[in-house]
Amino acid sequence: MSESLVEEIKSQIVVRDDEINVSDLEAKLNVAKPVGYDTVVVIQGVPVVEETKVQDFYRFLATRLFAKIGKVKENGLYMPLEDKGGKKMSIGIVFADFENSEFADLCVQELDGKQVLKSHVFVVRKLNQLEKALNTPEEFTYEEREFKEREHLRSWLADYYGRDQFISYYGNQVSVNWNRKSDVPEQAVNRENWTETYVQWSPLGTYLVSLHLRGIQLWGGESWNMCARFLHPYVKFIDFSPNEKYLVSWSFEPVRLPPIGHPARETMPFTDEDEGKHCFVWDIASGRILRSFKIPQQVDNVKDAKKVVWPLFKWSADDRFLARINVGQSISIYETPSLSLVDKKALKIDGVQNFEWCPVSNALGGDDKEQLLAYWTPEVLNQPARVALISVPSKQTIRTKNLFNVSDCKLYWQSNGDFLSVKVDRHTKTKKSTFSNLEIFRIREKNIPVEVVDLKDVVLNFAWEPKSDRFAIISANDQILSSTNVKTTLSFYGFEHKKNTTSTFRHITSFDKKSLNSIFFAPNGRFLVAATLGSATQYDLEFYDMDFDTDKKEPDALANVQQTGSTEHFGMTELEWDPSGRYVTTSSTVWRHKLENGYRISDFRGTLLREEMIPDFKQFIWRPRPPTLLSKEDMKNIRRKLKDYNRLFDEEDIAETSSANRELAARRRNLISEWQRYREEVTARVAEERAAVGQPLHSVLPADEEEVIQETIEEVISEQIETIED
Numbered sequence: 001m002s003e004s005l006v007e008e009i010k011s012q013i014v015v016r017d018d019e020i021n022v023s024d025l026e027a028k029l030n031v032a033k034p035v036g037y038d039t040v041v042v043i044q045g046v047p048v049v050e051e052t053k054v055q056d057f058y059r060f061l062a063t064r065l066f067a068k069i070g071k072v073k074e075n076g077l078y079m080p081l082e083d084k085g086g087k088k089m090s091i092g093i094v095f096a097d098f099e100n101s102e103f104a105d106l107c108v109q110e111l112d113g114k115q116v117l118k119s120h121v122f123v124v125r126k127l128n129q130l131e132k133a134l135n136t137p138e139e140f141t142y143e144e145r146e147f148k149e150r151e152h153l154r155s156w157l158a159d160y161y162g163r164d165q166f167i168s169y170y171g172n173q174v175s176v177n178w179n180r181k182s183d184v185p186e187q188a189v190n191r192e193n194w195t196e197t198y199v200q201w202s203p204l205g206t207y208l209v210s211l212h213l214r215g216i217q218l219w220g221g222e223s224w225n226m227c228a229r230f231l232h233p234y235v236k237f238i239d240f241s242p243n244e245k246y247l248v249s250w251s252f253e254p255v256r257l258p259p260i261g262h263p264a265r266e267t268m269p270f271t272d273e274d275e276g277k278h279c280f281v282w283d284i285a286s287g288r289i290l291r292s293f294k295i296p297q298q299v300d301n302v303k304d305a306k307k308v309v310w311p312l313f314k315w316s317a318d319d320r321f322l323a324r325i326n327v328g329q330s331i332s333i334y335e336t337p338s339l340s341l342v343d344k345k346a347l348k349i350d351g352v353q354n355f356e357w358c359p360v361s362n363a364l365g366g367d368d369k370e371q372l373l374a375y376w377t378p379e380v381l382n383q384p385a386r387v388a389l390i391s392v393p394s395k396q397t398i399r400t401k402n403l404f405n406v407s408d409c410k411l412y413w414q415s416n417g418d419f420l421s422v423k424v425d426r427h428t429k430t431k432k433s434t435f436s437n438l439e440i441f442r443i444r445e446k447n448i449p450v451e452v453v454d455l456k457d458v459v460l461n462f463a464w465e466p467k468s469d470r471f472a473i474i475s476a477n478d479q480i481l482s483s484t485n486v487k488t489t490l491s492f493y494g495f496e497h498k499k500n501t502t503s504t505f506r507h508i509t510s511f512d513k514k515s516l517n518s519i520f521f522a523p524n525g526r527f528l529v530a531a532t533l534g535s536a537t538q539y540d541l542e543f544y545d546m547d548f549d550t551d552k553k554e555p556d557a558l559a560n561v562q563q564t565g566s567t568e569h570f571g572m573t574e575l576e577w578d579p580s581g582r583y584v585t586t587s588s589t590v591w592r593h594k595l596e597n598g599y600r601i602s603d604f605r606g607t608l609l610r611e612e613m614i615p616d617f618k619q620f621i622w623r624p625r626p627p628t629l630l631s632k633e634d635m636k637n638i639r640r641k642l643k644d645y646n647r648l649f650d651e652e653d654i655a656e657t658s659s660a661n662r663e664l665a666a667r668r669r670n671l672i673s674e675w676q677r678y679r680e681e682v683t684a685r686v687a688e689e690r691a692a693v694g695q696p697l698h699s700v701l702p703a704d705e706e707e708v709i710q711e712t713i714e715e716v717i718s719e720q721i722e723t724i725e726d
Contacts, residue, residue, distance in 0.1 A: 037126070037127035037128045038101040038104065038126065038128055038260075038272070039073075039097055039098045039099070039100060039101050039103070039104050040095060040096070040097045040098075040104065040126065040127040040128075041095075041096050041098070041104050041107050041108060041124055041125065041126050041127065042093065042094075042095055042124070042125050042126075042127055042130060043093065043094040043095075043096065043111065043122055043123070043124050044092065044093055044122070044123040044124075044125075045092060045120050045121055045122050045123050046079075046090075046092055046093065046094050046120060046122065047090075047092070047117065047120055048089055048090050048091070048092050049079075049089070049090050050087060050088070050089055050090075051081055051087070051088040051089070051090075054079055054081075054090065057079070057090075058077045058079075061077065061094065061096070062077075065111065065116065066096070066107070068110075069098075069103060069106050069107050069110055069111075070098050070099065070100070070102070070103025070104075070106060070107070071098065071099050071103065072096055072097060072098055072099070073097045073098065073099055076096060076097035076098070077094060077095070077096055077097075078094070078095040079091075079093065079094050079095075080093055095127070101272065104126055105126075105271075105272050105273040106273075107124060108124045108125065108126060108271075108273055109273050111124045112124040112125070112338075113337075113338030113339070113340050114338070114340050114344070115340075121338075126271070126272070129271065150221070151220075151221030151222050151223060151225070152221065152222075153206045153207070153220040153221055153227070154205075154206060154626070155221065155222045156188075156205075156623070157625070157626075159178070161652075162580075163178045163179055163180070164178075164179050164578050164579055164580060164583075164622060164623060164625070165177065165178055165179070165188060165622075165623040166179060166185075166578070166585070166620060166621060166622045166623060167199055167201070167208070167619060167620065167621045167623070168185075168599075168614075168617075168619070168620055169195075169198070169199055169617075169618045169619035169620075170597075170614045170615070170616050170617045170618055171615075171616045172192050172193050173190060173191075173192055174190070174191055174194035174195060174199055174210075175187055175188075175189065175190040175191075176188045176189045176190075176208070176224070176623075179578065179583065179601070181583075181601075181609055181610070182601075182609040182610050183610075188224075189224045191224075194210050195210035195211055195212065196210075196211065196212045196213055197211040197212075197236070198211060198618070198619060199211075199619060199621070200238065200621070201621055201623055201624055202218075202240050202244050202624075203240050203241075203242055203243075203244060203624060204243070204244055204624055204625075204626040205579075205623045205624040205625055205626065206220055206244055206626075207219065207220050207227060207228075207244070208220065208224070209238060211235055211236075211238070212235075213233065213234060214231060214232075214233055215229065215230050215231040215232045215233065215235055215249075216229070216230040216232060216235055216238060216247070216249060217229050217230075218284075228284060228287060229287070230247065230249065230269075230280075230282050230287065231268060231269055231270075232249045232251055232255075232280060233251065233253060233255065234251045234252065234253040235249050235250070235251045236250055236251055236252060237249070237250040237308075237310045237311070238250070239310070239311040239312075239313070241315045241319040241322070241336075242315055242317055242318075242319060243318070243319045244284065245283070245284060245285070245319045245336075246281060246282065246283060246284060246290070246315075246319060246322075246336060247281070247282040247284055248279065248280070248281050248282075248311065248312070248313055248322075249279070249280050249282065250278060250279050250308070250310065250312065251278055252278070252308075253278075254275075254276045254277060254278055255270055255274055255275055255276065255277055255278075255292075256275065256276075257270060257272070257274075257275045269287070269288070269289055270289070270292075271289075273292070274289065274292045276294070277292035277293060277294060278293070278294070278295050279292065279293040279294075279295075279312060280292050280293075281293075281313075281322070281339060283337065290336070290337060290338075290339045291334070291339035293312075293324075312324055314355070314356070314357055315357065316357045316361075316371040316373075316392070317357065317358065317359055317360050317361045317371065318361045318371065319336060320335065320336055320369075320371065321333055321334065321335055321336070321342070321357075321371060321392055321393070322334050322336070322339075323355065323357070323373070325352060325354065325355060326346070327352070327353060328350075328351055328352065328353075329348065329349075329350070329352070330346040330347055330348045330349060330352065331346065331347045331349060331352060331355055331373075331375065332346040332347070333346070333347060333373075333392055333393070335393065342392065342393045342395070343393070343395065347390075347395060349375065349377060350377065350380070351377040351378055351380050352375050352376075352377050353375075353376055353377065353378060353409070354375065354376060354409070354410075354411065355373055355374060355375035355376075355411070356373070356374050356375075356411040356412075356413055357371060357372070357373055357413075358371065358372035358373070358374070358413055358417045358420075358443075359413050359415055359416075359417055360415075360416060360417035363417035363443050363444075364391070364398070364443070365444075369393070370391040370392065370393070370394060371391065371392045371393075372389060372390075372391060372392075372398070372417070372443070373389070373390050373391075373392055374387065374388070374389050374411050374413075374420055374441075375387075375388055375390075375411075376388070376409045376411065376422070378406060379403075379404070379405075379406055384402040384403060384404050384406075385402070385403040385404070385406035385409070386400055386401070386402055386403065387400065387401045387403065387409065387411075387422050387439065387441075388400045388401075389420070389441065389443075389448065398448065399441065399447075399448040399450075401422075401439060401441075401450050403424055403439070404426075405426045405427055405428070405429065406424055406425070406426060407425040407426060407427050407434060408424075408425040409422055409423065409424055409425070410422070410423040410462070412462050412463075412464060413464075414464045414468075414469070415464060415466045415467055416467060417443060418442070418443055418444050418469065419440055419441065419442060419443060419464070419469065420440070420441040420443060421438050421439070421440050421441075421462065421464070421471065422438065422439040422440075422441070423436060423438060423459050423462050424436060424437055424438070424439055425458065425459075433478055434458055434478045435455065435456060435457065435458060435478065436455050436457065436458050436459040436475070437452055437453060437454050437455050438452070438453040438455070438459075438462075438505075439451075439452055440452075440453065440505060451504060451505060453493065453505055455473075455475060456477075457475035457476055457477050457478070457489065458475060458476060458477070458478045459473050459474070459475050460474045460475060460476055460488060460517055461473065461474040461517060461518060461519050462519075463519040463520075463521055464521075465521050465525045465526075465528075465546065466521055466522075466523060466524060466525045467524070467525055468525050469494065469495035470492065470493065470494040470495070470508075470546065470558065470559060471492075471493055471494075472490065472491065472492050472493075472519050472521075472528060472530075473490075473491050473493070473519075474488050474489070474490055474491075474514075474516055474517060474518075474519060474530070475488065475489050475491065476488045476489065485515075486515070487512070487513050487514065487515065488514050488515065488516050488517065489510050489511065489512040489513075489514065490510065490511045490512075490514055490516055490519075490530055490542075490544075491507065491508075491509070491510040491511075492507075492508040492509055492510070492546065492559060492561050493505050493506065493507055493508060494506060494508050494558030494559055495558075496558060506558065508557075508558050508559050508561060509559075509561050511542075511563065514530070514540075514542070515532050515535075515538050515540055516530040516531060516532055516540060516542065517531075517532055517533060517534070517535075518530065518531045518532070518533045518575070520575055520576075520577060520584075521577075522577050522581035522604060523577055523579055523580070523581045524580075524581045525546075525581075526545065526546050526547050526581075527543070527544070527545055527546070527581060527604040528543075528544045528545075528546065529541060529542070529543055529544075529575065529577075529584055530542045530544065531572070531575050531586075533572065533573070533575065539568050539569050539570055539571065539572045540566070540568055541566065541567045541568060541569060541572075541575075541586065541606065542563060542565070542566045542606075543563065543564045543565040543566065543584075543602075543604065543605055543606035544561060544562065544563050544564065545561070545562050545564050545604075545605075546559045546560070546561050547559060547560055548560050548561070548562030548564070549562070564604075564605040564606060565602075565605050565606020565607065566606065567602070567606055567608070569586045569588070569600055570588075570595070570596055571588035571593060571595040571596045571597070572586045572587070572588055573587065573588055573589050573591075573592040573593075574586065574587045574589060574620065575587075576620070576621070576622055577622070578622045579622060579623070579624055579625040581604065582603060582604055583601055583602065583603060583604070583609070584601070584602050584603075584604065585599055585600065585601050585602075585620055585622065586599065586600050586602075587599040587600075587617070587619075587620040588617070589617060589618055589619065590616050590617055590618055591618060596613060597613070597614060597615060597616065597617035598611070598612050598613035598614045598617050599611075599612060599614070599617070599620045600612075
């Protein structure tokens with residue numbers, strides 16, 4: 001058959017797809033479409049076992065670990081094997097296929113980062129989370145990038161004059177300013193719409209925090225660039241760990257993830273287990289979510305902010321532990337960075353009402369890893385109320401104290417961890433009257449003795465003097481607490497050290513017939529401001545020096561308390577000391593009312609230095625300082641040479657004042673020179689215009705008889721009186 005005939009026959013044959021029946025082949029060769037890896041988890045860090053023991057290990061996983069998590073599919077466990085020395089051994093990885101994605105999410109939440117066996121910490125991830133890693137190109141492509149040196153996040157500490165910074169937030173403006181005593185603050189940076197809700201400093205002042213509808217942003221450095229960003233929609237509250245390693249965020253709105261396959265889902269830091277959660281713990285350095293938490297059970301309505309006690313978590317001094325209370329039932333203590341429960345279970349304490357961490361590590365002088373925690377429980381039936389000290393992570397009870405006829409307790413740690421004061425509100429047997437006393441635990445002494453300070457009145461406020469064994473209280477008689485004009489008493493106490501007898505806390509002095517309800521000690525102690533906050537009619541401020549005129553102080557006196565000033569700030573809503581303890585700020589914010597909003601800066605004696613009324617004023621916050629790097633010996637040398645430093649500081653203050661006066665005089669001379677130049681230019685232009693139209697120059701006197709009058713005004717800019725002794 002010729003080739004032309006073959007081609008002609010092919011051209012006439014038309015085969016249609018619907019005429020071919022391949023159903024038998026489809027049924028035989030059909031492969032089910034993959035439904036995804038949403039139910040599969042990968043567990044790394046499991047023990048390496050021989051092939052003969054694989055089934056035993058499967059039974060261990062199913063009965064000991066997965067029994068409380070969820071059911072695994074039939075033949076849903078798989079351990080890859082490899083040849084090692086002629087034996088087939090596992091490689092330390094297990095694949096587990098659960099019956100649904102909820103079981104897989106729970107497996108990740110419960111087992112990830114957990115020390116399941118003595119020397120094995122499991123790393124658990126869902127298989128779909130590893131998809132990106134599986135698609136990583138085999139060949140590495142090197143991309144050279146230009147090195148950019150990061151700005152120092154604590155550069156403000158290098159200010160020559162040692163000035164402090166503060167935030168001023170008003171309208172839509174957020175500005176960071178240098179404090180200049182009574183002078184106008186020097187603006188470091190000012191930005192519009194820097195935040196959508198409020199701003200906040202981190203505990204050591206490293207970061208400025210702004211909150212937005214989509215999440216949190218951290219700013220810092222000399223240029224105030226963004227340092228980190230955390231996606232948490234509609235975030236309302238944040239809290240840092242003491243050393244700024246971790247961040248806790250809270251939103252009333254639970255996290256909602258886009259559908260699977262949506263592009264936005266790939267850019268989010270959340271996983272399936274984070275959906276529906278309100279609270280997140282972040283690692284600041286990596287930006288990674290360490291764990292998410294559901295709403296606490298005691299919060300019935302998440303939209304009622306008054307029922308959310310913030311912060312939800314309390315941190316230990318070394319950032320190692322954070323704990324949350326389930327009122328009346330338990331304290332859940334988590335260990336960073338895995339955020340797994342210590343000993344895999346919460347600390348069950350029937351009736352527990354509150355707890356506080358010791359503010360320093362190693363308060364007991366033993367193992368640095370042990371942290372001290374105090375809690376209290378109320379009276380239940382025939383059981384007395386109880387205050388207890390426990391060490392974490394060992395959960396060993398160090399000391400307990402039973403209390404009777406208790407209405408309420410408040411725990412106050414001294415800043416050095418030397419003392420724990422428990423303010424106990426008690427009632428009489430008839431419950432018709434109440435009074436307070438203080439149960440003070442001496443943490444550093446053997447067996448931790450407890451001293452009782454009896455009081456006749458109800459204590460309204462308590463505050464330890466920082467780095468000291470003295471404290472102040474505000475008290476009132478319970479019979480007048482219900483009246484509108486409550487008269488209170490401000491009292492001071494100190495620890496009297498005795499050689500031959502037992503040392504005790506002793507009353508120093510009291511100031512009665514006051515209207516005060518709040519106590520604010522300076523960061524370094526000695527100076528105190530007592531104020532009336534939260535009142536609609538009274539806004540009192542009283543300034544005290546606990547070591548006034550130390551030269552006249554009696555040898556055995558614990559303090560020489562003297563009131564150094566008093567004033568009133570109408571509409572005051574906030575009060576804050578600056579980090580140096582030299583200045584006090586009171587502010588009136590628009591969030592409370594719209595009456596005379598703004599701020600005042602006073603010195604530690606109560607002298608007003610600066611007042612600024614700002615409409616729509618929202619926040620004034622001093623920038624915190626980190627702990628000093630100076631040793632105790634360095635600080636002793638500075639105190640020894642303090643008089644020399646004082647002379648230097650006085651000279652710099654005088655030079656600064658003289659410089660300011662010189663700048664003012666120079667500015668005035670420049671203004672006069674500009675005016676004279678302007679007047680000469682106008683005079684010359686008018687003369688040209690008149691000459692152009694043939695009009696004579698307008699002058700009362702002939703040019704040669706013109707009179708020039710020069711007047712000199714003297715003004716006293718500053719005055720200084722010096723007394724010279726013979």
